[in-house]
């Protein structure tokens with residue numbers, strides 16, 4: 001009789017005396033964590049933790065990836081998260097994996113401040129955006145369904161959404177909405193924010209929702225809520241997410257060993273644009289523009305051939321966890337140990353970096 005497969009990680013060799021017992025793990029239990037870890041199977045497949053190695057999880061959340069990786073015995077994981085709410089989950093992980101797990105309540109742009117200079121990682125993972133704990137904690141004001149104050153700080157911030165809405169000038173507000181949220185009605189919304197705060201300070205999420213409703217026509221054909229883009233823009237600005245991503249990617253590259261993988265899950269087009277540009281522009285097969293131009297020199301690249309491959313969640317994952325539908329996974333492989341600073345990445349997205357530094 002054919003033996004039943006317990007999981008896809010227990011595939012062909014169930015009845016054989018397979019050397020590596022680690023491969024027999026079922027990781028599906030990690031999907032029931034407070035934050036459903038998006039594309040966990042795909043991430044685990046790319047990381048092959050059954051072979052062991054050094055991992056950095058830049059966005060710990062409730063520890064879905066971290067715990068799945070640590071469940072393979074030869075792994076060591078360093079995890080970071082800027083949110084103090086992750087501390088309790090990290091404590092739990094620490095009790096289970098005392099010697100193989102370290103957690104820092106730090107931003108990933110500070111990776112080089114917490115990790116030893118000579119440390120080399122086999123895999124570094126970024127799972128960008130918000131955790132379910134952040135979205136569903138209505139007191140933190142990330143969601144347009146929240147009834148309380150508008151705050152939107154993920155942790156280790158210099159200012160809140162309230163401060164932005166009540167202090168930024170018209171031009172800064174317009175730029176935030178236009179460039180960080182791709183909101184075409186940026187002028188009207190920004191002007192109405194200014195008009196409203198002249199009457200009464202903007203404190204609550206629902207105040208902002210009303211301003212947006214007043215500024216935009218209801219479009220019943222559109223799938224997304226009319227507040228989505230404004231809320232995304234302000235959240236990105238409050239958390240300086242573009243600056244974080246660019247500095248985080250650069251820092252992570254420093255710590256990857258030759259052959260190591262940089263894995264990034266992004267959730268909106270600007271994030272994906274940055275990751276794509278970085279991987280393509282600093283990989284061996286970067287387009288030369290013309291066949292008459294010289295080939296990319298080895299000292300100008302950081303990654304092996306990059307195939308512009310995008311991995312998306314499968315239908316059944318989207319059904320189980322609808323927020324995963326916008327996820328895009330890209331990964332690049334480090335071509336050598338030596339690092340040089342990828343100036344062009346910052347130059348290319350200078351405009352966004354400038355917008356994020358407009359208010360300190």
Ligand SMILES: C[S@@+](CC[C@H](N)C(=O)[O-])C[C@H]1O[C@@H](n2cnc3c(N)ncnc32)[C@H](O)[C@@H]1O
Nearest residue numbers: 037059061062063064065081082083107108127
């Ligand atoms: C989508 S969740 C990650 C979920 C995680 N993969 C899991 O399985 O639970 C994103 C997490 O990244 C954290 N985060 C976002 N930006 C960060 C940054 N710049 N530095 C450190 N953590 C960050 C957020 O606080 C949030 O907890």
